[in-house]
Amino acid sequence: MSDERFGVHVDVRVRFAETDAQGVVYHANFLVYCEVARTEYFRALYGELTADERRHGRDYDTTIVHAACDYRAPARFDDSLRIWCRVAELGRSSLTFAYRVARITDEQLICEARTVQVAISRATRKSTPLPSEFVSRVRAFEDSLSAGSRSA
Amino acid sequence: MSDERFGVHVDVRVRFAETDAQGVVYHANFLVYCEVARTEYFRALYGELTADERRHGRDYDTTIVHAACDYRAPARFDDSLRIWCRVAELGRSSLTFAYRVARITDEQLICEARTVQVAISRATRKSTPLPSEFVSRVRAFEDSLSAGSRSA
Amino acid sequence: MSDERFGVHVDVRVRFAETDAQGVVYHANFLVYCEVARTEYFRALYGELTADERRHGRDYDTTIVHAACDYRAPARFDDSLRIWCRVAELGRSSLTFAYRVARITDEQLICEARTVQVAISRATRKSTPLPSEFVSRVRAFEDSLSAGSRSA
Amino acid sequence: MSDERFGVHVDVRVRFAETDAQGVVYHANFLVYCEVARTEYFRALYGELTADERRHGRDYDTTIVHAACDYRAPARFDDSLRIWCRVAELGRSSLTFAYRVARITDEQLICEARTVQVAISRATRKSTPLPSEFVSRVRAFEDSLSAGSRSA
Numbered sequence: 348m349s350d351e352r353f354g355v356h357v358d359v360r361v362r363f364a365e366t367d368a369q370g371v372v373y374h375a376n377f378l379v380y381c382e383v384a385r386t387e388y389f390r391a392l393y394g395e396l397t398a399d400e401r402r403h404g405r406d407y408d409t410t411i412v413h414a415a416c417d418y419r420a421p422a423r424f425d426d427s428l429r430i431w432c433r434v435a436e437l438g439r440s441s442l443t444f445a446y447r448v449a450r451i452t453d454e455q456l457i458c459e460a461r462t463v464q465v466a467i468s469r470a471t472r473k474s475t476p477l478p479s480e481f482v483s484r485v486r487a488f489e490d491s492l493s494a495g496s497r498s499a
Numbered sequence: 500m501s502d503e504r505f506g507v508h509v510d511v512r513v514r515f516a517e518t519d520a521q522g523v524v525y526h527a528n529f530l531v532y533c534e535v536a537r538t539e540y541f542r543a544l545y546g547e548l549t550a551d552e553r554r555h556g557r558d559y560d561t562t563i564v565h566a567a568c569d570y571r572a573p574a575r576f577d578d579s580l581r582i583w584c585r586v587a588e589l590g591r592s593s594l595t596f597a598y599r600v601a602r603i604t605d606e607q608l609i610c611e612a613r614t615v616q617v618a619i620s621r622a623t624r625k626s627t628p629l630p631s632e633f634v635s636r637v638r639a640f641e642d643s644l645s646a647g648s649r650s651a
Numbered sequence: 652m653s654d655e656r657f658g659v660h661v662d663v664r665v666r667f668a669e670t671d672a673q674g675v676v677y678h679a680n681f682l683v684y685c686e687v688a689r690t691e692y693f694r695a696l697y698g699e700l701t702a703d704e705r706r707h708g709r710d711y712d713t714t715i716v717h718a719a720c721d722y723r724a725p726a727r728f729d730d731s732l733r734i735w736c737r738v739a740e741l742g743r744s745s746l747t748f749a750y751r752v753a754r755i756t757d758e759q760l761i762c763e764a765r766t767v768q769v770a771i772s773r774a775t776r777k778s779t780p781l782p783s784e785f786v787s788r789v790r791a792f793e794d795s796l797s798a799g800s801r802s803a
Numbered sequence: 804m805s806d807e808r809f810g811v812h813v814d815v816r817v818r819f820a821e822t823d824a825q826g827v828v829y830h831a832n833f834l835v836y837c838e839v840a841r842t843e844y845f846r847a848l849y850g851e852l853t854a855d856e857r858r859h860g861r862d863y864d865t866t867i868v869h870a871a872c873d874y875r876a877p878a879r880f881d882d883s884l885r886i887w888c889r890v891a892e893l894g895r896s897s898l899t900f901a902y903r904v905a906r907i908t909d910e911q912l913i914c915e916a917r918t919v920q921v922a923i924s925r926a927t928r929k930s931t932p933l934p935s936e937f938v939s940r941v942r943a944f945e946d947s948l949s950a951g952s953r954s955a
Contacts, residue, residue, distance in 0.1 A: 360839075360842070362835060362838060362839055362842075363519055363520065363525070363838050363842070364519065364525050364527060364835045364838055366519050366520035367515055367516065367518050367519065367520070368515065368518035368519070368520070368522045368523075368575070368576050369712065369714075370520045371520075373515070373516050374682065374715045374718055375516060375679045375680070375682035375683055375686075375718075376679070378678065378679035378682070379679055379818060379820045382679075382818060382819050382820060383816075383818055386816070386818075386819070386881065397881065399881075408673065410673075410722070410725070411678045411722055412721065412722050413719070413720065413721050413722065414678055414679075414719065414720050414722075415717070415718065415719035415720075416717065416718050416719070417716065417717050418714070418715055418716050418717065418718075421714070423520070424520050425842065425853065425855075512687075512690070514683060514686060514687055514690075515686050515690070516683045516686055521864065521866075526834065526867045526870055527831045527832070527834035527835055527838075527870075528831070530830065530831035530834070531666060531668045531831055534666060534667050534668055534831075535664075535666055538664070538666075538667070538729065549729065551729075560825065562825075562874070562877070563830045563874055564873065564874050565871070565872065565873050565874065566830055566831075566871065566872050566874075567869070567870065567871035567872075568869065568870050568871075569868065569869050570866070570867055570868050570869065570870075573866070577690065577701065577703075667823055667824065667829070668823065668829050668831060670823050670824035671819055671820065671822050671823065671824070672819065672822035672823070672824070672826045672827075672879070672880050674824045675824075677819070677820050679820060727824070728824050
């Protein structure tokens with residue numbers, strides 16, 4: 348179930364609120380699980396800083412421009428799911444995350460997903476390049492994870 | 500199913516997303532339906548103004564301090580529900596709404612609810628009196644609704 | 652804002668519950684709007700029957716295997732949105748819907764989306780061909796819509 | 804922040820999906836947090852059994868008939884919240900849970916809540932007494948927690 352390309356993961360328990368009348372997790376909720384993993388990715392990337400501190404002094408926001416999910420198997424109430432997350436692509440102003448959601452008990456793959464975010468200038472509301480500090484940090488982080496995986 | 504004390508209503512269709520693995524509307528979602536009705540109440544109260552315009556120039560926000568639901572019967576996917584809404588109490592800085600949710604087809608009462616909101620000064624973040632213009636407007640509106648009901 | 656290829660639409664008002672701390676509709680909620688449009692599509696397709704009646708006697712369920720959204724512009728609280736919906740592809744056991752979400756007031760395109768559903772046998776839980784009655788009905792419905800659009 | 808009467812707790816991080824355009828957790832979501840705590844309560848009560856196993860062989864479901872929240876302070880994106888949970892009342896067929904939600908970092912009380920569930924016979928869909936095995940188990944569990952708290 349681990350995947351050496353995916354350096355960050357977070358575990359969630361399926362909430363009853365997240366199920367639907369088919370008895371499974373409602374499909375849109377996997378995008379919420381991806382958001383939970385993305386938040387943990389940024390926490391891992393910026394260790395010491397809170398979400399507020401990371402945003403402080405930034406002159407851009409990010410906005411999601413694309414999201415896609417491939418549903419492989421249903422998940423049910425109280426399932427323990429592991430969401431793996433990595434940066435799959437870094438563009439001039441865009442950031443693509445890839446995700447894998449699997450059930451922990453039987454390693455069943457549940458969902459694969461992808462989101463694309465774009466940096467938007469707070470002043471102009473137009474897309475703006477990702478800061479080079481951020482790009483270097485992500486590259487170094489992803490490299491360290493690959494190295495870690497290789498050596499593990 | 501109509502209730503003369505309830506002057507405003509809005510209809511919703513139960514979305515699949517709102518159901519849970521028991522096959523019924525997840526209980527927390529009735530607070531969302533109440534919010535939909537409350538929004539229509541303010542639209543009826545302020546006819547011509549958009550939500551943005553109503554907020555413009557105001558020096559206070561409102562925040563919900565209490566919410567309670569009594570669930571009378573389950574609602575299911577694709578049910579047409581009518582949510583009735585009225586101001587039940589006006590305090591110095593607080594505003595209490597009462598709600599009734601019923602299924603349209605069989606007039607089955609589904610849920611009764613109540614929310615209490617408090618006006619909070621944007622400057623101090625402390626509770627602040629509701630503007631007298633607002634209070635008069637609500638009183639006149641509720642009176643006109645009662646009168647309308649009586650004459651109907 | 653109308654699109655002759657899209658025969659069915661439904662309007663929604665953005666609920667406060669659907670917004671997030673960026674002040675816009677949370678991205679996962681567009682999949683819920685798509686579900687609302689899909690439900691209306693089936694209502695239009697099967698006019699006289701309720702969701703329960705449509706399911707009655709069927710020996711298959713459908714499950715969503717893919718969903719993708721392209722976000723074009725943000726939507727905000729109380730925006731009136733129109734969701735257009737059509738069947739874009741009919742496979743042996745799969746059904747692809749395409750969606751366009753636009754704001755009614757300024758015709759701003761907000762989101763384009765696509766979902767793929769697969770028919771699953773209730774007995775075997777494996778994919779099963781869509782019934783020919785269903786396929787013919789969808790084809791006739793889509794044709795009538797195109798004809799209607801052409802003549803309009 | 805601990806409260807000796809509350810024997811079970813669970814921690815959640817506020818998801819971006821759970822915030823609203825006021826920048827805080829949307830009020831209805833606290834009922835979801837309560838559900839998460841209630842689920843952990845049953846896990847603690849029935850240690851070894853999964854949710855499915857706990858339900859297996861039971862001839863009743865439970866349904867929520869009342870829920871109420873008092874909101875004390877706002878919670879924000881990425882806040883770590885602790886939800887405390889206990890059985891506050893055991894009726895013939897009803898089960899009342901009390902909850903306290905507090906932010907972990909500053910021990911700020913965020914929300915107090917209460918839900919009432921009723922046991923419903925699967926055969927008749929009418930309320931049915933809680934099984935005496937269940938009642939004894941809850942009483943013993945709550946007693947052990949109080950004892951634990953006293954001795955801690």
